[in-house]
Amino acid sequence: MKAAILPDFGQPLALEDVPRPVPETDEVLIEVEVCGVCHSDLHIAHGDLPGFRAATKPRLILGHEVVGRVVEKGAAVVDLAIGDRVGVAWLHWACGECEPCREGLENLCRRGVVTGMMVDGGYAEFMRAKASHTLRVPDGLAPEQAAPLFCAGVTVYRALKNAQVRAGQRVAVFGIGGLGHLAVQVARAFGAEVIALDVAESKLALARELGAAATFNVTDPDVLKAVRKLGAVHVAVVTSAAKAAYDLAFKCLRPGGTLAVVGLPAEPLQFAALGIVSNEARIVGAAVGTREDLRAVLALAAAGQLQCRVETQPLAQVNEALDRMQRGDIQGRIVLRCC
Known part of the structure; x- marks a missing residue:
């Protein structure tokens, strides 16, 4: 599959052919339709925030505003079906057991995993995600509209x-x-x-x-x-x-x-x-948000109360999109079309 890889901090992303990921028992494989470009992606790519830099995996695939369709699922996944349109956010996984999680603050989970930083994200044709933290996108909400809601919204x-x-x-x-x-x-x-x-x-x-x-x-x-x-x-x-x-x-x-x-x-x-x-x-x-927050935001959008101004660009133009974001030359959000 095609994916935009971060070779090292401060370097342009490289569009490469890499193996298609295989979902674990509790994961789904998503064919990525679109992935939003977020300012946090710049911080991760530049390594300019110490906390982000320390947590970033080598040869990372960025992207944490992902919308696509489930094409495979692990044996333990029961709440999602093949063909479901879903979204993936910054919070890849939370433990559900630490004190913040028990208090409804899963976005502050002490063992939390971040999409597109600690694990590969959505600047790719396919990505895998935890089924528990993958949310259905409401019918009628276009993928380009939905993607930025998973972080910015x-x-x-x-x-x-x-x-x-x-x-x-x-x-x-x-x-x-x-x-x-x-x-x-x-x-x-x-x-x-x-x-x-x-x-x-x-x-x-x-x-x-x-x-x-x-x-x-x-x-x-x-x-x-x-x-x-x-x-x-x-x-x-x-x-x-x-x-x-x-x-x-x-x-x-x-x-x-x-x-x-x-x-x-x-x-x-x-x-x-x-x-x-x-x-x-x-x-x-505000540390992004919880799954409960995401459901509320998606409901606002589905009801017509929230609409994102977006431009779409192909995945191959990801470096151009990041450069424009660095310059502040964007009205609204850029969404990469990945398939």
């Missing part, structure tokens, strides 16, 4: 869920890219009034099209004053990887507001303790 969903967004609240989304344009839609599905902020007018136009009540270009020196004039925000979710976005987002919080951390700047975030204490501000993170 579920991550912003969990961020807003962890921030306890309620109907009628003001939610600011910083960065209307691949994750941010989904965050706008999820926040609206929660009943929030959305304020979108970005440096690009084209992305602000997209946010308005998706239902943002107000949009601001962060290069405007009066942007903070404008957000505060609206009453500041109950929740600020930052999908940008720019530290400056976090600095501004924190200042936009109303008393008792919550900052939701999604984007990963290279430098540490810094907030004054007095600012946190005096405002009773909360800071929450």
Whole structure:
């Protein structure tokens, strides 16, 4: 089969012929239709995050936003059938036994395995996956639409869920890219009034099209004053990887507001303790999401409340797709067609 292999950190992916994987007893073999391109793939490929670098297997096949069809299954698999359209996410497997798993936090499993980093992912014609963590894709949801939900969609969903967004609240989304344009839609599905902020007018136009009540270009020196004039925000979710976005987002919080951390700047975030204490501000993170979260996101999409803006490219153009992501030259998400 054809697969895009990472020869070593910092090198372009190489399209190679490799053996087709054989599923274990508790696994399925998936013929990959599409696989989304995620910013985490860049971090893994570059080896620029120590935790990712240490966990990355040699000669890795990247990709953790996978949609395809089951073509083989192990003897112990009973809940999936040959021909089922399914998706595979960042969480390849969780033990179900450690304390986080028992508390419903399987995404924080201490023995968890990550797709497209610790095991091979979906930048290939076929991949194997644990049947227990392979989810059916709803009928009527196109594979290109479904794939980005398995990371980008579920991550912003969990961020807003962890921030306890309620109907009628003001939610600011910083960065209307691949994750941010989904965050706008999820926040609206929660009943929030959305304020979108970005440096690009084209992305602000997209946010308005998706239902943002107000949009601001962060290069405007009066942007903070404008957000505060609206009453500041109950929740600020930052999908940008720019530290400056976090600095501004924190200042936009109303008393008792919550900052939701999604984007990963290279430098540490810094907030004054007095600012946190005096405002009773909360800071929450989102480590992708659980299978329960994924089912909720897929249901939103199936109901027409969540639609990803996607471009499709063939697997052979994977390096071009990663280069465009590095440059920030993507409106929405890129999805690789693998078969």
